Amino acid sequence: MKRPNVERDRTARLLRRQRLRLSGSCLICGKLPKVGSLTTCAPCRQKVKLNNERRKTNEKCTNCGNRVPSIGRLRCTYCAAINAELKRKARREAVLHAISKLGGACEWCGETFWKFLTFDHINNDGRSNRGKHTSIPFIRRLAEDAPKYNIRLLCWNCNCARQFRALTEDEVRLVKEVK
Ligand SMILES: [Zn+2]
Ligand SMILES: [Zn+2]
Ligand SMILES: [Zn+2]
16 A cells, blocks of 8 residues: 655645635535635535534544544544644644744843743733633734734743742843843
């Protein structure tokens, strides 16, 4: 049996999705316009729903339709792992893009290594919005329109110094210079 070229297929799929997303078309059929904030058209959505229901009754993974789903889940362990990996990649890409759009560095100390950076809620309204504000779609919107969300880049150090030690930007600068 010929093994599929997973990496190449995935890139082609990503490019197609990107193109369709930009044109506002359904990500499945690529022909009809998508419905509202969804990514698919109404007929495709209905088809997926029916398909999933059939797979559920037959005790098949709703993603591949082949393997047995893990207990209490809709997907098999294999599909779940692939999905998690894709999500991790998408999040990483969205975060890197948002960071570069927000200036690429901590606004207080200039730290640039992305793993040290956080999205700081200037008005301290992060907690109430946390669930919503860590989703991939939100991070994508943030990259496009940062001022609207009152968010800036701070590194973990500066963010914690501000939140838990009540330091100001000037104080942080002073400490960094003395050191
Ligand atoms: Zn469609
Ligand atoms: Zn599966
Ligand atoms: Zn900093």
